[in-house]
Amino acid sequence: xxxxxxxxxxxxxxxxxxxxxxxxKIIAIETKMFVExxxxxxxxxxxxxKAFHVMRYMSFAVLSGETLQSYWEDLKFAILEGxxxxxxKYARMDNLIPIxxxxxxITKIEAVDNVWMKEVHEQYPLIVKYDQQFTNYETCxxxxxxxxxxxxxxxxxVVAKQLNINLVAERYRILGQKMGYPSLEELQARAxxxxxx
Numbered sequence: 514x515x516x517x518x519x520x521x522x523x524x525x526x527x528x529x530x531x532x533x534x535x536x537x538k539i540i541a542i543e544t545k546m547f548v549e550x551x552x553x554x555x556x557x558x559x560x561x562x563k564a565f566h567v568m569r570y571m572s573f574a575v576l577s578g579e580t581l582q583s584y585w586e587d588l589k590f591a592i593l594e595g596x597x598x599x600x601x602k603y604a605r606m607d608n609l610i611p612i613x614x615x616x617x618x619i620t621k622i623e624a625v626d627n628v629w630m631k632e633v634h635e636q637y638p639l640i641v642k643y644d645q646q647f648t649n650y651e652t653c654x655x656x657x658x659x660x661x662x663x664x665x666x667x668x669x670x671v672v673a674k675q676l677n678i679n680l681v682a683e684r685y686r687i688l689g690q691k692m693g694y695p696s697l698e699e700l701q702a703r704a705x706x707x708x709x710x
Contacts, residue, residue: 527579532574535585538585539581539584543569544569546597549600568688571687572684575683583659586662587659601656602656605653606649613657614658619655629679629681630643632682633685633697636697637700637701639705640685
């Protein structure tokens with residue numbers, strides 16, 4: 514897939530309300546998959562489902578309705594196949610299973626996201642951490658997506674780049690707003706005050 518062919522496709526425009534409906538359906542399925550990981554010996558994070566919801570909302574809210582719709586279809590298909598995509602992601606992170614998808618689009622998405630993440634980390638070092646774990650997590654998650662979803666995700670990334678929008682920054686703005694801070698600057702200032710107290 515070339516860097517621009519995906520941008521020429523005619524696409525449906527989703528309203529925020531339509532996107533939120535799909536988003537909640539995605540998170541509902543992922544939450545069920547999440548609590549089924551390590552059945553019989555729950556880890557602490559599995560008792561913090563509100564935090565899980567916020568983190569997943571922040572991850573997906575910046576994507577187009579088409580991408581969300583495609584990923585929702587991925588999740589429904591996975592259920593039909595008896596697969597748990599969240600469990601597979603964590604298994605990949607621990608190198609317990611082989612690569613799930615070696616689509617080269619994954620590397621293209623990561624290349625842009627890494628630049629964005631570094632930029633946000635440099636601007637807001639107290640609230641945005643950047644290390645190799647970020648890349649590993651993203652790689653393993655993207656491997657659970659279908660090729661169609663990956664292509665649509667990459668299209669969202671290309672469009673954001675063309676509009677000079679940093680999707681990582683947008684995700685953290687959403688997180689800050691859900692925590693009651695209208696801007697990343699205010700969240701950074703709060704972290705600095707806490708550090709100096």
